[in-house]
Amino acid sequence: MKRSTQVTLTSISLLLLAAAIWWASGNLNSYYSRVANTAAIYITAAVSFNLINGVVGELSLGPNGFMALGGYTAAILLLPVAQKEMVYFLEPMVWPLGSFSLPPQLFIVALLAAGIIAGIGAFIVGWPCLRLKGDYLAIATFGFGEIIIVLANNLLSVTNGALGIKGLPELTNLWWTWGTAVVTILVVKNLVNSTYGRAMRAIRDNEVAAEAMGINVTKTKMIAFVVSGFFGGVSGALLTILISTISPTLFMFTMTFNLLIIIVLGGLGSITGSVLTAIIFTVLQELLRTVEAPFSLGFIQLPGVPGMRMVVFSALLVVLMLYYRKGICGSWEFSWEWLLRKLGRKEVDQWNQPMQDQY
Amino acid sequence: MEPTNARPVLDLQNITMAFGGLIAVRELSLQIEAGQLFGLIGPNGAGKTTIFNIITGQYTPTEGQVFFNGQDITGWKPNAITEAGIARTFQNIRLFTSMTVLENVLVAYHVRQKTKLWQSILFTPGYLREERRMRTAGLELLEKVGLADLANKKAGALPYGQQRRLEIARALATNPKLLLLDEPAAGMNPEETSRLTEFISEIRDEFNLTVLLIEHDMSLVMTVCEQIRVLDYGTTIAHGTPVQIQQNSRVIEAYLGEAKEYA
Ligand SMILES: Nc1ncnc2c1ncn2[C@@H]1O[C@H](COP(=O)(O)OP(=O)(O)OP(=O)(O)O)[C@@H](O)[C@H]1O
Ligand SMILES: [Mg+2]
Numbered sequence: 001m002k003r004s005t006q007v008t009l010t011s012i013s014l015l016l017l018a019a020a021i022w023w024a025s026g027n028l029n030s031y032y033s034r035v036a037n038t039a040a041i042y043i044t045a046a047v048s049f050n051l052i053n054g055v056v057g058e059l060s061l062g063p064n065g066f067m068a069l070g071g072y073t074a075a076i077l078l079l080p081v082a083q084k085e086m087v088y089f090l091e092p093m094v095w096p097l098g099s100f101s102l103p104p105q106l107f108i109v110a111l112l113a114a115g116i117i118a119g120i121g122a123f124i125v126g127w128p129c130l131r132l133k134g135d136y137l138a139i140a141t142f143g144f145g146e147i148i149i150v151l152a153n154n155l156l157s158v159t160n161g162a163l164g165i166k167g168l169p170e171l172t173n174l175w176w177t178w179g180t181a182v183v184t185i186l187v188v189k190n191l192v193n194s195t196y197g198r199a200m201r202a203i204r205d206n207e208v209a210a211e212a213m214g215i216n217v218t219k220t221k222m223i224a225f226v227v228s229g230f231f232g233g234v235s236g237a238l239l240t241i242l243i244s245t246i247s248p249t250l251f252m253f254t255m256t257f258n259l260l261i262i263i264v265l266g267g268l269g270s271i272t273g274s275v276l277t278a279i280i281f282t283v284l285q286e287l288l289r290t291v292e293a294p295f296s297l298g299f300i301q302l303p304g305v306p307g308m309r310m311v312v313f314s315a316l317l318v319v320l321m322l323y324y325r326k327g328i329c330g331s332w333e334f335s336w337e338w339l340l341r342k343l344g345r346k347e348v349d350q351w352n353q354p355m356q357d358q359y
Numbered sequence: 360m361e362p363t364n365a366r367p368v369l370d371l372q373n374i375t376m377a378f379g380g381l382i383a384v385r386e387l388s389l390q391i392e393a394g395q396l397f398g399l400i401g402p403n404g405a406g407k408t409t410i411f412n413i414i415t416g417q418y419t420p421t422e423g424q425v426f427f428n429g430q431d432i433t434g435w436k437p438n439a440i441t442e443a444g445i446a447r448t449f450q451n452i453r454l455f456t457s458m459t460v461l462e463n464v465l466v467a468y469h470v471r472q473k474t475k476l477w478q479s480i481l482f483t484p485g486y487l488r489e490e491r492r493m494r495t496a497g498l499e500l501l502e503k504v505g506l507a508d509l510a511n512k513k514a515g516a517l518p519y520g521q522q523r524r525l526e527i528a529r530a531l532a533t534n535p536k537l538l539l540l541d542e543p544a545a546g547m548n549p550e551e552t553s554r555l556t557e558f559i560s561e562i563r564d565e566f567n568l569t570v571l572l573i574e575h576d577m578s579l580v581m582t583v584c585e586q587i588r589v590l591d592y593g594t595t596i597a598h599g600t601p602v603q604i605q606q607n608s609r610v611i612e613a614y615l616g617e618a619k620e621y622a
Contacts, residue, residue: 003487187480194479195469195490202455202466209453212415214441214470214533223476331457 001337009336014182021174033174034242035286040177041239042278044184045255046262047271048231051188053260054269055197056224057204062125062141063232063259065148068251069121070114070233071240072152075165077102077110078241083167090163091156107171111180111237118233119226121148126225131218133207145253152248164247172242180238181275184231189271191227200224204269254310261317266327273329281313288312366429368393368537368569369414374423376409376593383409384420385593391537391586396563396570398584398601400577402613406593407573408450411539414571415447416440427537442470446535448526450542450573456515460506460525463514464497467532497532503565504528504558520551524558531562537569538562544576556582581605589613 024036045063052060081101084093092098102110125144129136152159159165191197199220202210211217240246262281266273291312294304320327367390376384384406391397399407412418414425416437424433432440455463472493478486501507504524509517514525523543530538540559544552556579563570574580580587581601589597589610597607604610 190480190482194482194486195465195472195493196476196479198458198462198466199469201458205455205457206453208417209449209455210466211437212417212441212447212449212453213467213529214438215466216436216438216470 001340006336017178017182021178025174035282036174037172037177037242038239039279039282040174040181041235041242042258042262042282043181043275044177044231044235044238046259046266046274046278047181047184047188048228048235049259050263050266050269050271050274051191051200051224051228054263054267054274055192055204056200056221057268058130058221058225059135059138060141060225060228061138061253061256061260062145063228064251064253064255065125065141065145066118066121066229066232067236067239067255068145068148068152068248069118070236071246071251072159072165073114073117073233074110074237075168075240075246076158077113078104078107078171079165079168087163087165087167088157088160090161093160094157097158104169104171107176107241110241111176111234114237115230115234118236119230121233122226122229123222126222130221130225142253145251145256149248149252159248162248164245164250166245168241168244168246170241170244172238177238177242180231180234184234185271185275187227188231191224192271196220196223201269257310258313261313264317264327265320267329267331268327269331270327270329270333272332272334273327276328284313285309367391367426368395368428369571370426370429371410371414372424372426374410374413374420374425376406376413376418377421383593384413387423387590387593387595389588391569391571393569394563394567396560396583396585397572398580398587399571399573399590400575400580400587401590401596404592405590407590408541409593410590411447411541411571411573414440414539415445438470441533441535444534444536445539446530446533446537447539448523448530448541448543450545452519452522452526454514454522454525454529456513458514459511460514460517461494461497461501461510463525463529464500464532465493467529468493468496470533500528500532504531504562519546520548523547523555527558527562531566535566535568537571538566540570540572540574542573542575544574544579549578552576552579555579559583 024033028036045067049060049063052058076097079087079101081099084098084101088098121144125140129140153162155161192200199210199215202213202215203217203220207217236251240250258281262277263274266277288309292304292306292308294301369389369391371387371389374384374387375382387410399410401407409418413420416432416435416439419434424431426432427440427443427445430443432443435443455466458466472489474483474486474489498507498510501510504527506521506525506528509521514522517525527540527543543559544555547555559570559572560583562568572580572584584601587599587601587604588595589604591613596613597604597610599607
């Protein structure tokens with residue numbers, strides 16, 4: 001298939017998505033629109049996380065840390081100055097953070113700053129452990145996530161500690177969340193299909209051979225890790241601004257656990273899988289709220305069990321690992337060619353087939 | 360005994376490699392001239408693969424130095440050594456099994472890529488042109504090694520002999536001056552081996568290579584190599600031309616008698 005055809009098809013579907021968002025912005029009630037926003041945020045977080053765990057094949061356990069970095073960055077930048085004086089009553093905010101804030105029109109600057117700070121965080125964690133072989137990254141990233149939470153609890157003059165930051169301007173909307181999800185998917189997809197992505201997949205398949213083929217393993221992993229951290233940070237910022245409040249509990253290890261479930265269920269390495277399961281996960285999480293609510297069996301009154309949803313998800317994960325180890329997509333990716341084949345149109349342009357199957 | 364008129368392509372000086380108490384290579388020196396086809400033989404555990412791992416930077420020798428074209432490359436990282444012009448194959452095949460045959464070769468071109476990361480992510484025209492050039496070159500290379508019709512097959516799905524061939528193709532794609540082949544005929548039947556024997560001389564001439572070869576198959580080694588070094592327990596027990604090696608009593612005792620089983 002010609003590249004221009006694919007670009008056209010992609011553009012058309014993006015226009016359709018835009019129309020859907022436009023419709024949804026006017027018609028969804030606040031509950032449904034929050035679910036739709038959350039789904040898009042999970043897509044961004046999962047697709048970027050999948051780049052490290054699925055494509056490069058390094059086990060990272062720190063996306064909650066990167067999301068927290070992004071969330072706090074955006075919160076600190078966007079909280080109006082007057083609000084800052086009220087919220088930080090235990091300890092005044094450290095100079096100069098307390099004396100300025102970004103106007104709502106500069107939301108995008110806050111999002112980019114969130115991504116950059118999280119990307120820098122990823123670089124700092126990656127620097128010592130990406131050059132080592134073995135499971136250091138898992139341990140270091142896990143530690144990193146925990147350290148961020150400890151810092152968030154204790155750096156009162158920056159994060160306001162356990163009380164968190166409240167009253168953030170509600171700027172997140174469907175345009176921002178789905179727009180970010182689309183940008184993330186396109187960037188990660190192009191990266192994976194580029195020569196750099198090929199190098200990443202080579203590292204996943206056989207690190208020793210990749211290095212012997214001249215690939216700078218540390219640098220390649222670092223690129224994936226920083227890109228992953230960047231979009232993780234942006235997704236954390238979107239989530240924070242969506243619920244207009246942030247505290248250390250928002251980005252505990254549970255967040256990483258959720259994302260792990262999403263990318264494993266989707267099929268490690270598959271962007272399509274991450275996107276689909278991110279949506280499924282968000283919807284299921286809402287539907288399963290009932291299992292946490294108290295309910296009555298007529299003769300007996302059962303109390304609500306908070307955390308029951310996680311039990312269900314964990315059980316689901318175990319079952320899937322036992323019977324469906326590759327996740328719902330395996331390593332399959334959606335492509336326009338696949339769709340057209342499904343729709344019954346035979347591809348005649350044979351010469352372009354092997355050359356273009358990457359794009 | 361080597362002629363001294365030309366600078367050797369590869370020059371190992373007094374290499375010792377110890378793994379804890381085990382000395383896998385002991386005070387080994389070895390020079391290889393440009394264009395030579397050099398054989399490295401010896402019984403199992405003699406230290407042959409260890410020498411490859413030292414040359415390609417997987418191991419840093421406990422003592423001694425590795426010179427490549429006069430430059431000291433001891434302690435360099437494997438990818439830097441590949442970039443400098445040394446490529447290898449692996450005794451236990453290490454292909455990128457989830458990738459296609461063509462992609463396996465393309466991975467090797469990444470190191471010489473001109474376009475930058477941001478261009479690659481944005482798929483700029485310059486990047487697409489370079490990617491297309493890589494693909495054309497990759498297909499040409501596969502044509503030369505006789506794997507072109509398998510270009511879009513998954514590497515892991517190839518039969519054994521073709522996997523070995525792909526290992527060589529992939530190494531060639533890095534554009535090496537010196538090619539290290541670790542038991543390229545292992546697991547091949549006599550017919551495949553004789554085709555491989557021809558193939559090795561062909562690529563040496565076509566790509567202007569110097570080749571260092573580890574092999575247990577004596578028919579291959581004796582046909583193709585101009586110089587042979589025999590190792591046992593990490594030390595040299597003989598070196599010379601195939602004829603000299605076949606007549607050397609120490610070699611016959613330590614190795615060739617036993618090697619009859621392989622042939
Ligand atoms: N990383 C390592 N750690 C410990 N010992 C090692 C290591 N690599 C190799 N050895 C040991 O060094 C010795 C030489 O091994 P090497 O693989 O170089 O032998 P070889 O000549 O290639 O044998 P073969 O013909 O079986 O491939 C062996 O005793 C091996 O066990
Ligand atoms: Mg060996």
